[in-house]
Amino acid sequence: MSNILVFAHQQGDSLTPGGREALVFGSRVASSIGGEVRAVLLGTTSEQSAKEAISYGASIAYNVQNPLLTEYDVDLYVNCLSHVFQQTNADMMIVSFDRMGKDLVGRLATRLNASAITEVVDFKSDDEKLTWIRPIYGDKAFGEYQTTRPKVIVGIRQKSQKAAVPDEHRFGKIIPFEYAASEEEIVTKLVVKIQAALSDVRLEDARIIISGGRGLSGPEGFTELQNLANLLGGTVGASRAACDAGWVPSNLQVGQTGAVVAPDLYIAVGISGASQHLAGITSAKTVVAINTDAEAPIFKRANIGVIADYKTVIPALTDKLKKV
Ligand code: FAD
Numbered sequence: 001m002s003n004i005l006v007f008a009h010q011q012g013d014s015l016t017p018g019g020r021e022a023l024v025f026g027s028r029v030a031s032s033i034g035g036e037v038r039a040v041l042l043g044t045t046s047e048q049s050a051k052e053a054i055s056y057g058a059s060i061a062y063n064v065q066n067p068l069l070t071e072y073d074v075d076l077y078v079n080c081l082s083h084v085f086q087q088t089n090a091d092m093m094i095v096s097f098d099r100m101g102k103d104l105v106g107r108l109a110t111r112l113n114a115s116a117i118t119e120v121v122d123f124k125s126d127d128e129k130l131t132w133i134r135p136i137y138g139d140k141a142f143g144e145y146q147t148t149r150p151k152v153i154v155g156i157r158q159k160s161q162k163a164a165v166p167d168e169h170r171f172g173k174i175i176p177f178e179y180a181a182s183e184e185e186i187v188t189k190l191v192v193k194i195q196a197a198l199s200d201v202r203l204e205d206a207r208i209i210i211s212g213g214r215g216l217s218g219p220e221g222f223t224e225l226q227n228l229a230n231l232l233g234g235t236v237g238a239s240r241a242a243c244d245a246g247w248v249p250s251n252l253q254v255g256q257t258g259a260v261v262a263p264d265l266y267i268a269v270g271i272s273g274a275s276q277h278l279a280g281i282t283s284a285k286t287v288v289a290i291n292t293d294a295e296a297p298i299f300k301r302a303n304i305g306v307i308a309d310y311k312t313v314i315p316a317l318t319d320k321l322k323k324v
Pocket residue numbers: 212213214215216238239240241242253254255256257258269270271272273274275276277280290291292293296308309310311
């Protein structure tokens with residue numbers, strides 16, 4: 001019988017997609033090996049997201065109400081999550097491996113002397129022994145892993161779990177949890193926030209993404225992609241080469257070391273299709289590639305390929321859509 005603690009991250013009055021996904025995965029593990037899912041929510045003053053956590057499978061939702069935890073801070077969150085983990089005698093913690101999870105998993109494992117496993121998409125169980133499944137070699141294969149320490153911190157790959165239907169009538173307890181967070185715990189302080197993204201929509205949540213790469217030759221090309229994205233109701237992404245060149249902010253990067261996305265439509269413009277980029281779009285439903293090089297690897301992944309200069313295709317497409 002395992003005690004599974006899920007970090008149910010919430011924003012405002014509801015859970016984030018990553019928070020829900022971590023709960024869905026935690027519930028699957030609990031029903032496979034026998035166990036109880038307990039959610040931990042940080043900084044919330046409303047019970048709405050705690051109720052949502054219960055509807056997604058938690059038996060208990062620990063509400064840690066402290067205004068200092070309302071804004072994400074890695075030091076505070078590691079201290080608080082470790083404290084809840086220890087106080088509740090948890091065996092494993094499940095966290096969405098989103099941008100925040102990438103910050104947290106290794107630190108939590110070190111703090112709790114636990115094993116860490118990241119980018120997990122699935123698991124197998126045999127006599128309560130868990131085997132974690134994660135993509136390897138830039139998503140070309142899957143590896144199966146077992147952890148050796150008694151405790152484990154599991155980072156779930158974003159968008160890897162099937163959406164679950166919440167059960168609003170599920171019974172569970174909401175328990176306020178005391179944690180005396182203090183300013184002194186913040187080792188690295190946020191001094192300035194800079195508006196960086198071209199769009200308000202998070203790449204991870206976008207249904208349509210138009211990404212640009214080095215083939216755009218400069219930041220101007222991204223203005224054209226943004227115009228097209230506005231017409232399609234989409235958002236703009238980028239390859240690492242375009243981000244590293246400083247043409248767009250790094251939070252637009254898609255790929256292994258950027259955002260892992262799962263849109264209905266992904267348009268890759270002037271992107272060659274390196275394995276590290278493709279690792280971020282494995283769950284994209286339809287991929288359209290626009291590239292001058294017929295041999296570019298992106299065409300192997302694309303459902304629709306356009307061998308052409310983007311400077312002719314994008315303005316023509318934009319004009320056409322304006323007339324629709
Ligand atoms: P290029 O590979 O230079 O491709 C540019 C493409 O544009 C070419 O195919 C060219 O034919 C085409 N082109 C040129 N002119 C035009 C035109 N006028 N119209 C249309 N097409 C044109 N990369 C990521 O993207 N995301 C990651 O998360 C990531 N993580 C990495 C992690 C590690 C550890 C490492 C080592 C690398 C990582 N990379 C990542 C980098 C990756 O290996 C590639 O270098 C990068 O994706 C290349 O970007 P690109 O496709 O924009 O550029």
